[in-house]
Amino acid sequence: MMRKKFRLPDLGLVIGGSLVGLVLICGVFAPWIAPYHPNDQELLYILAPPVWADGGSAAHLFGTDSLGRDTLSRMIYGARTAMTVAAVASLGAMLLGAFFAHLAGYFGGWVDWIISRTVEVWLSFPPVVLSMLLITGLGIGIDKVILAIVLVDWTRFCRVLRSEVQVARGQDYVAFARLIGFSHLRVIMKEILPATLPMLITLLSLQMGISVVVEAILSFVAMGVPSDVPAWGQMIADARIDMYGAPWGLALPIAAIFVTVLSFNLFGDGLRRTLDPRHAANRGT
Amino acid sequence: MNDQTILHIKNLEISLKTGHKILNGVDLAIRPGRVLGVIGESGAGKSMLGSAIAATLPRGLAISRGSIDFDGLTLTDMNAKTRRDLLGRDIGFIPQEPMSALNPSLTIGHQICHHLARIGLRTAQSREDRAVELFSEVGLDRPRDLLKSYPHQLSGGMLQRVLIAMAFASHPRLVIADEPTTALDVTIQQKVVELIARMRETHNTSVLFITHDLQLAAEVCDDVAVLYAGRIVETGAARRIIEAPMHPYSRCLNLATPNLSGPKARLMILPGTMPSPLERTVMTGCEFAPRCPLAETRCHSSRPALEEIVAGHHSACHWPERSGMIAPPATSAEQVVPTLGSAMILQAKGLGKAYRQHDWLGRVRRVEALRELNFEVREGEFVGIVGESGSGKSSLTKMIVGLEDVTSGTLEVVGMDRATTPRERFFDKVQLVFQDPQSALNPRRTIGSLVTQALEARDSQPSAAERKDMVAALLAKVMLPPDVAGRFSDQLSGGQKQRVNIARALCSNPRLLIADEIVSGLDVSVQAQILELLRELRNEVGFSLLLISHDLAVVRHVCDRTLVMCKGEIVEQGPVEEVFANPQHPYTRQLVAAALGPVVVGR
Structure with a gap:
């Protein structure tokens, strides 16, 4: 009979998950956590070093930037921007990609042909150039960044999921569901989607890491969010000029991006391992 | 055993890292030029023997005790290089799947x-x-x-x-053949077996023949060792073990195998399943005792050793002489052949199927998969279709269930023309039992939800309580305990999965059930359970069955009539006994001859 067996939780899942959680909390509760408003200037404290460096003060833990804005507060508010973009854009890309992947993988034939060729053409554009082109056309703003990421990255989902759908489609239980009169929609929702869901969730987590990077790149070249919205990429761009005098202003937002993307990737890998049906098969006999 | 042995496996023990034993105290010896068969069902550990000799044991398994001597050398003490030199040169291998x-x-x-x-x-x-x-x-x-x-x-x-x-x-001294014919068609199987026997003779090579097929072992081998739950339960001359086994397990296996000649008896059903390595560690008695029809209290408490009963015939049983007493379940009186209804369930007239193939230039070529099929299945009738791969069996099933279109002729299913009637009208009347239960059962649904899945497609949904009752009734029909309803398919054994598969098809009370090779991947004892189940169901639930199988004995055991298909055509049809006892078409003759076995080759 079933016996509850204690299994060590996946290390990547735990570490990645808690770091992701931390960044998420920073983003959601930014106004309460951040010591200052991100755009408040204190012109007497320009380019102050962080608290652990020489001349740092406890008033500005991570120091200030060239306009006298508190780096820590800007980073916390930057997390808000990054997380909004990561969550909404990835979800959007997932929905769009998954929709076409299921269509292509399930129906095959000419539907598959059209969708697959479209994806291939789409993928032949360099993604960053494509998103910059889109922003140029759409204008800047968080919603535009999100739209650009969705339009660029849905292909990633579509490609990977399509083959996953094809595997599930070949299973006899799908044929059986058709034989007892399930409609195509029902077969996809009830029989195929549960099989592709683990992959979907894993891809979503990895995509969130990618979205953070894309958002940073776009804000770095001032094609992302408007200048009054704090974003990590923007902070890097701002700190670039005083890089030699105040290296911390540059290093800290880079570290924030690095940690966030790494933890999303760890989390995604951990999810993949945990949701793998081959692991689920160990549910006792 | 004399000292002139090519391969001598001494007290071999293979265990998992956790200490659970896969093989336990296995002693085997092959003399020059002899064929030793190792018979066992899946999970018995028979393939581990070959792997141990070739040093290709799966990760996590290791030889924990005992040794393997080959031609005076101890394989288990050698370093990897010398051993590798020996393999392929002095020890040859014939794999299970030549394609891969x-x-x-x-x-x-x-x-x-x-x-x-x-x-x-x-x-x-x-x-x-x-x-x-x-x-x-x-x-x-x-x-x-x-x-x-x-x-x-x-x-x-x-x-x-x-x-x-x-x-x-390389004129090896020893060849290890691990199920060399399992992946092949019957007639080819025959030729391969003959070939191995001939090669053995010309090269005077010893052969370790690993198989699950009793009949095959009887044909090919000189000696046989029967493996059960990691132990050898019986060894001796092949003929003796097949004809007069001295261990209840060998006897039960024998009675569970359907045969192509002789009287049709019911098949022996072994209750339960083989204990897993985990369960075996806590067993103090004979591993077979929980399933043995002869077991007494002593069998559960003390494990019998492998002892010589007659010269050259060893058995690990407290009462080897009683094995012969195990009789197949009597053909009970109520096992009357159900009267066939007059209604036609399936009727094919001049049925054909052609596929269009495009080559890379886009030129269309017609490939005829099925030609001019004329046959019928009456209400309550069990009809078998036999034929080898490529004979068009699966194309025919796909057409009947509606996964493929009819291209010529007419096909009437349950009184409706398949080509013109809308698909929905067939859903409840025709059901398919898939070959591979692994792929046919959605691993993410519980058994309860699987068996009543057909109800979900209907307009009126039954209440949760009604559905639960139906689940219980369906599980009872296929003789599964009601508590499996909450489990998932990966928690069931192969035989149980196939039962779920059948229960699911019965959910909508179909008039026609199509079973596509449903026992081909199963062990002998499990196959017997499923075949007997089909016969039981016939008395309880009225339906017609179309059983597709490559195994003639299986068809003979279950069906009334049979069709023989070859290259897309029906070459012969008639009552099973008639067709198999007196085949008319050369192809049928060839099939029957192959299934009956040769007039013992190489002996």
Whole structure:
């Protein structure tokens, strides 16, 4: 009979998950956590070093930037921007990609042909150039960044999921569901989607890491969010000029991006391992 | 056993890292030029023997005790290099699946010459000549052309011949054949077995023949060892073990195998399943005791040792002489053949199926998969379809269930024309039981939800309580305990999964059930359970059955009538007894002859 067996939780899942959680909390509760408003200037404290460096003060833990804005507060508010973009854009890309992947993988034939060729053409554009082109056309703003990421990255989902759908489609239980009169929609929702869901969730987590990077790149070249919205990429761009005098202003937002993307990737890998049906098969006999 | 042995496995024990034993105290010896069969069901550990000799045990398994002596050398003490030199040169292997044993991107010639170079043929010319010589020896036509072909251009039977030629190329002292015929068609199976026997004779090689097939072992082997739950329960001369077994397990296996000649008896059903390595560690008595019809209290408390009963015949049982007392369940009186209804459930007239194939230029070519089929299935009738791969069996099933369109002729299913009637009208009337229960059961649904899945497609949904009652009733029909309803399919054994598969098809009370090779992947004892279940169901639930199988004995056991298909045509049809006892068509004769076995080759 079933016996509850204690299994060590996946290390990547735990570490990645808690770091992701931390960044998420920073983003959601930014106004309460951040010591200052991100755009408040204190012109007497320009380019102050962080608290652990020489001349740092406890008033500005991570120091200030060239306009006298508190780096820590800007980073916390930057997390808000990054997380909004990561969550909404990835979800959007997932929905769009998954929709076409299921269509292509399930129906095959000419539907598959059209969708697959479209994806291939789409993928032949360099993604960053494509998103910059889109922003140029759409204008800047968080919603535009999100739209650009969705339009660029849905292909990633579509490609990977399509083959996953094809595997599930070949299973006899799908044929059986058709034989007892399930409609195509029902077969996809009830029989195929549960099989592709683990992959979907894993891809979503990895995509969130990618979205953070894309958002940073776009804000770095001032094609992302408007200048009054704090974003990590923007902070890097701002700190670039005083890089030699105040290296911390540059290093800290880079570290924030690095940690966030790494933890999303760890989390995604951990999810993949945990949701793998081959692991689920160990549910006792 | 005398000291003149080629292979001597002494007290071999293979365990998992956790200490659970896969093989336990296995002693085997093969004398020169003899064929030793190792018979066992899946999970008995028979393939581990071959792996242990080849040093290819799966990760996590290791030899924890005992030794393997080969020709005076102890394999288990050797270093990897000397052992590798021995393998392939002095010990040959014939794999289970010839299709996956050869590299698809290299020519046959490349692969065999590589092997010949390894065993010491220096020049390219000598290697080629030897390859040609070997190919002619195994009966392959035009051996020179074969060298240039790729594996996908050859049939399974031809590939297996190539592999046999390779295994015997170095005149090895020992050849290990791990289920060499399982993946092949019946008639080819026969030829491969004959070939192994002939090669054995010309090269005076010993063969370790691993198989699950009792009949096959009886044909091929001199001696047989029966493996159950990691232990040898009986060894002795092949004939004796098959005809007069001295261990209840061998006897039960024998009674569970359907036969093609002789009276039709009911098949022996062994309750339960073979204990897993985990369960075995806590067992103090005989591993077979929980399933043994003869078991007494002593069997559960003390494990019988393998002892010599008659000269050369060993059995591990407290009461070996009682084995003969196990009788098949009596053909009870109520087992009357149900009267067939007059209604036609299935009627095919001039039925044909053609596929259109496009080549790379877009030219269309018609390939006829089925031609001019005329047959019918009456209400309550069980009809078998036999034929080898490529005979069009699966195309026919797909057409009947509506996964493929009819291209010529008419097909009436349950009184409705398949081609013109809308699909929905067939959903509840025709059901298919799939071959592979692993793939046919959605691993993410519970058993309860699986068996009543057909209800979900209806407009009126039954209440949760009604559905639960239906689940219980359906599970009872296929003799599964009601508590499996909450489990998932990966928590069931192969036989249980196949029962769920059948229960699910019965959910909508179909008039016609199509069973596509439903027992081909199952062990003998599980196969017996499923076949008996089908016969039981026939008395309880009225439906017609179309059973597709490559195994003639299975069809004979279950069906009233049979169709024999060859290359897309029905070459013969009639009542099973008539067709199999007195086959008319040459192809049927060939099939029956292959299934009955040769007049004992190489003995």
